[in-house]
């Protein structure tokens with residue numbers, strides 16, 4: 001495979017790190033010494049829906065490549081979102097030019113694709129500087145597209161870092177755009193919040209900590225962070241005590257000495273259910289497994305303990321509804337995400 005080589009520009013904007021941290025749980029600090037990606041990589045995610053993530057190396061220009069012609073229909077025909085990663089710590093003028101060229105190309109040939117721009121690596125920047133960069137990227141992109149006659153393109157901008165929750169929140173918003181009939185999921189969660197007096201409810205993909213839906217109250221990063229940390233705690237616990245899918249090797253270890261029993265007989269319940277009280281505000285959090293990929297997590301109000309029986313009944317009904325929703329959705333849908341920033345850079 002040929003690649004375009006231009007020297008003096010930075011292509012290490014963080015695409016592979018993002019994939020590894022969000023989809024493979026790699027600790028952020030371990031991305032420090034990642035090798036530059038030299039070829040297009042395709043990653044399939046076994047999750048609540050089938051997701052494919054394509055990682056296009058910074059040094060390959062797939063639209064204008066003299067030494068290799070890419071089958072663009074094969075790549076973009078089924079892609080739902082293109083994620084464009086901009087390194088906020090570097091000079092991003094060239095990346096913006098190429099983003100605009102790509103956006104125009106997609107708008108002509110694949111108008112169904114939404115473009116999601118991640119202004120990335122913002123961890124070391126002050127809040128003011130973050131807003132300034134976001135505004136600059138937005139204005140320069142939208143102005144140029146508008147000058148070229150491209151108005152109202154499906155393009156969104158997010159501030160992200162792999163060192164905090166921002167990258168997971170941004171991916172949550174991207175994935176939500178790809179979920180068919182998201183409104184129905186939100187309506188189910190909103191009605192659950194109303195009947196159970198929950199403050200906030202999320203439906204999490206437990207492997208990635210992406211939330212694929214929440215109730216209709218305004219977004220609230222603090223609630224998301226608490227619930228997503230709680231998913232981590234519960235996953236760690238259920239890996240030891242619960243019924244999550246395990247490798248054959250791990251299962252053999254758990255069923256061998258000193259336990260010497262089939263796993264099913266050692267596990268108390270088939271699904272994880274837990275309640276925890278946050279000591280600062282007395283608001284319990286509830287987690288309920290929907291299937292092996294999804295969990296419902298809700299922040300309850302003070303005093304909800306007294307009504308646990310009713311709450312559990314309502315949660316049961318919603319979990320059943322969610323299961324049916326995804327059975328129907330899975331039957332016929334596939335979603336793909338393209339992860340790409342096409343900043344050209346030194347040839348490896």
Ligand SMILES: Nc1nc2c(ncn2[C@@H]2O[C@H](COP(=O)(O)OP(=O)(O)OP(=O)(O)O)[C@@H](O)[C@H]2O)c(=O)[nH]1
Pocket residue numbers: 011012013014015016017018031032033034035036037038056057058059120121122123124160161162163
């Ligand atoms: N400070 C900071 N560094 C990051 C972040 N994300 C990635 N990096 C660092 O950026 C460097 C390059 O990351 P890669 O993921 O290899 O970049 P890439 O875009 O895949 O690069 P190519 O494969 O060459 O296209 C690594 O040292 C990462 O640790 C972030 O959010 N903040």
